[in-house]
Amino acid sequence: MGERTDISDLLAFIGREGNWGERLQDVVAEHIVPALEEFEIDFDDLADLLGEQWPGVLWGCGFEDFLGQHYEDGNIVDLYLKRRGWKETALNRAYFEALRDTPISLYEVSDVQPGSSMVLRDLLSDDEPVMVREKSATHTLKQWDRIAVRVVPERDHHVISGALLPYSADATDFLFSGLRDGLKLKKREALRLSKEQLKGCAPIFTAAWLFTEIAHALTPVQPQFSNSDGDDVVFHDLRFPLASGVTQKALAERLDKVKGFVPEGPKFWNWLATRKPQGRKATASTMLETEMDGTTVLGSLELKGRTLLVSVNSAQRAAMVESLITKAAGALLKRPLTEIRTVDQMMAEQDSDEPQEAADEIPPEIARQLMQDHLDRHYRETLDAPIPALGGKSPRKAVQSAAGREKVIDWLKMLENRSAAHGEGPIAGYDFGWMWVELGLQKYRR
Template structure:
């Protein structure tokens, strides 16, 4: 499927185009200036990811026609086009006429294709033929890319940038601001109405997209933003559990009495408790996605879920640090009532030392954590969600605008679980679409 365009790439470094290409590269690195990084320092910091920006700059050069009418594709085909086949020339010309936009990815068939929905221009998703990139894509990924049509097939060019929710929000806002500026200025060469105006803005927005992507990446790499997925304590999101066995002769009633004496542990049924944390909303740094349930009264968040099942007491949390903290906090109240706990952390690499006697993965623990997640998400449907402007999901779906917001929230939820599958228990949150009757919006 891929086209060989080494000749065009080499032409960008020729005497005729070298200086222009260097200027385009620097324009795509402009966000690094905010962090006092020169191109060499940026390359050292980003490693292989630096080339992602380099590829975007090259394709921006390819798609730019300058005021004097010059364009690198036209120049190359005129001077060296005889070296290329007709299909390769057609691909280069399609790149020349392309624009970079933001797309939402779905319906991925690895090695074959995916569906792409344009988040800027709107419209229905389109089928994109793609081999290599589909092997690493995840449903509901958001990326900046160029889609071109060659020989009747839509395909993605080589340059693409993966966007976090924060970077996406910034980029969409920046593009909207530029669009509004053009609309207000009423320039003679700019279209006045959509969709032509939006396409006109996107034609020159590759630098805006690179800047949003790079700024977001540098904030995370340099410690100015937390991990993509975190809890309210800014800890890496990973499911963990503690399983205690009641000692011989110890009754469930004695365990209930012990838990009743722990501050912030509240019963939620006969054998289920919710362990709450005080409100930390004012202390949080912005994360792309948080998974703590927020309890509306007082703004507290759930530290742990506790359930008593037969002769087992299970404590379910969403970070290794919380599991270790719970281990210490429960040591006193449960002394003499239970044996040593077994900790189960939802990661594949368990080389790191864990502050518990044993780390195991058992089907029973996995099932318990899956049920914990299901109950957690059921509660979340009736609790305020920041991404929904403080509304609960069930309240938000009463309007069309709210349903679209909830659909975006569910997509983030699915994508985050899939992206972090190596550090979390196997769990599919897809059932939430049916629970909220939003299956029609999952596209």
């Protein structure tokens, strides 16, 4: 619960006062047991499955809920402060009382000041965002993270309670569905809950997080990647040996005549789509694609010595480009050798020591500027590209409707959140503010 609050005396009081200990166990069980029973695991298994810190946090979710429960013979906080409050500091007494009356809710994080503060916006009410003082959590939370926690007033500011659950997109969907079911709300009815409704739904918050995290731990979800054609991303590198006696110049003359092969010098071509990409049905996969002046780059070709190197990101494109090159070059090229790599293999190669050594040769300030310039170009092109998360519409087109605008806001927050999750470096430090301004959404960036 933070360095300022020692709950040991309160716990001792609960344990020796009548049936209050059993009531606490019952409330904690309401938060945790449904998920344990569903997945047929024991509480003791959670540390190995989710991490050592989470059993304590989950117990804390139930404990904080218990502090707000009212029974026929009263409330535990009232009883404790009446009998033993003289032992607590004024700050602790005020904190227990505030925690008793504060419901849990789901908050969106912004304006994180590590070691100092952050701003939280309640996603289940229309309340104004509130700045909270916080040291430890602000070192790990990033812009637009979502957390389930209690925001407790303390003197002239706010703090958060000790039981904090970081929410993924899946957990958020699970929570919203559970709240609608529990409160018998219609699907399209806005989730704007009263303080009393939130108090009664506290176990749903814990259960939504726990169901989702256990499911992910037992069956890790592998990210799916596709290109703008909807093909699964599998990188293909084709190596065409030049036939005996064939010069680079002779082959280049043939390649220059192929529609869609755009030269970027005497030995390099970008293979561009012959038409600008059209919107496609949104899928659960992440789109990996490169664009040039709003046109999709399907692949690249490069002459190196006695070899034509061709790189594409799907089996379908590999077959297409081989057909185009074979038809254009004829006997100038031999049959290609093809190397195939998955996204995981590519990422493993990028994480190896050799690329890092090469990167270290570039001064950090130059590397940062190069990355910033690349990201600027990439995201500027993205504003006019079809995005699966936006129903296949470009961000500029999607913001023209109210529903699309909400999707674009969520999409921008997702970009910022994923970027910030990189930790340190140019990607984590990239400023997306200009994109909000470009799309006329700067007032929603709070």
